[in-house]
Amino acid sequence: MSVSPDSATAVRAAADAAGESGRETLLSVRGLRVSVADGSEVVHGVDLDIPRGSAVGLVGESGSGKTLTCRAVLGLLPVGVEVTGGEISLRGTELTALPAAKRARLRGTDLAAVFQDPASYLNPSITVGAQLAEVLRVKIGLARRAARYRAVELLHAMGLRRPTHVYSQYPFELSGGMLQRVLIAMSITAEPELLIADEATTALDVTVQAEVLELLTELRRDRGLTLMIVSHDLAVISQMCDTVHVFRDGSIVEAGPTRRVLRVPRHPYTRELIENHERFGIDRVRKQRSQQ
């Protein structure tokens, strides 16, 4: 899929907008290419700029390359999938050249991520509290007792009621919303600057989704956490993000400030996405009722 001149200018515009706001670029992805084992390329030269403290959205249908882009940034591509070109730099440090052990050390302390289906990302045989305390011991170097105390405190700060009870629960004993809060607690505990939320609220019901999004907004406001939000849901993106990148078939077809992209979409695919959302979204029904 070739990038149209239209979208190329849009990408530049987004970069300019970030420059104008005077915020330094935290993460910069340049010409990222990702290929699978049989040699076929699935991400074709993606450019992304994420200013410190901002919230950047990645939107597009499944298989469009959003998740692989995130996994490449994390350095956790599935077996057989690898970066075949481009640069990923975090605060000027080139990540693709780093050895695996160094990248592992960056995860948690510099960049972190939460995903869809939180239950599957927790060890089913260890209590959630022990897993949170493990991160505190390994990444921050707290002693056992201090880690347990701090873990309960963090669970409480994530808005979980009865944190001590939650501490001793196994993943299968908690609901999806609670688990996502636990995972968010784990991911921010070593104070990373960038949090990638890959479809983090997709499987949750609407009220829980709203609460988790609210928690992310608070973390951004209170801790200056930079967010990279991946979703196929335009509603989530429009609520959370300053800028949005529209993915299709492994390329970014349009990028810019969220308001501008949603109000005046330039690329046909973006228009299609928004139209579908309008056609099948709840707003349409509500508008009809008010007209009657």
Added chain:
Amino acid sequence: MTTLNVRDAAGRVAGPTAAADSASTGPVLTAIARTVVALGRALLIAVPVLLVSTFITFMLGGLTEQDPASLVLGDSATPADVARMREVFGLDKPLLLRYLLWLWSALHGDLGSSWFSKIPVAQSIAERLPVSLSVAVGALLIAVVLGCVFGILAAVRQGGWLDRTVTVVTSVLATVPGFIAAIALITVFSLLVPVLPSGGWVPPSAGLWKWASFLLLPSVSLSLDAAADVARQLRTGMADTLHENYIVGAQVRGLPGWRIVLVHALRNGAGPAVAVLGMHVPRLIGGAVIVETVFALPGIGDLTKTAALGGDVPVVQGALLVTIGVVLISSALVNVLLVKLRPAARREI
């Protein structure tokens, strides 16, 4: 909705402190409760198994055509002597009554005496059990260490040369009978490179090194198929586990690779290997007959073999009782270990 202000966190210090203390006792209590339940369940199974298996062996002893009284007395005995001997052995009573009498005295710690040597069964077992147990424990340790090291390495290096080598070697080892391995080991380490004794036994009091040198070859030959099975099960279990999302989750949290493999993957992938190890324990203790014969070890297996060939029912019964007891204890331990490894699996029970 709570916020993350410093003031908030400080203001709540009282809450989480009290809470953190109970968090430390809560999981401990439930863990103990779970262990007790698992042990209780194992014991509930153990009692009927013990009764049925001892009864069957007793029946088999009674059904054989051998008449121990005439065997003991020899060819020159008169029928009157034989009848008197049968009375002494209690063979004139019905089989079921004999079983109940045996069970009653066994419950009081009296396993009777050998019909031939008159040595109390409990005494011969007490003499021989340490030999069998030390060989079995040695074999168990070797099986666990070798099985874990190669199983984990093969799982981590899936598809690599190490993985393929482990697969081939374990397939071969699992099919080699223990006595072949024993003879091969004796040939190499006692004949070609004479560093270890080819058989026999010394007690630990004769020196720990000497004791260990006599133990090493029997333990290794007894452990090989268990080690191979553990390695194969661990490799399969861990290979599946390493593809789970929670491994990616642990990687995202930035945990070091060894911790992810040894804490997160091993815990969930070790179940089948532990179960297989549990099934090998009976073979290590009860099935050591051949290895004990090859290495001329005075163990339980040797005792059982001699007694069974001579028709010495009390000795066979006593040895079986001990073997069954050890097997039941080990399977109870395995069950407890499985519950501890994967608490979530209790939903599946």
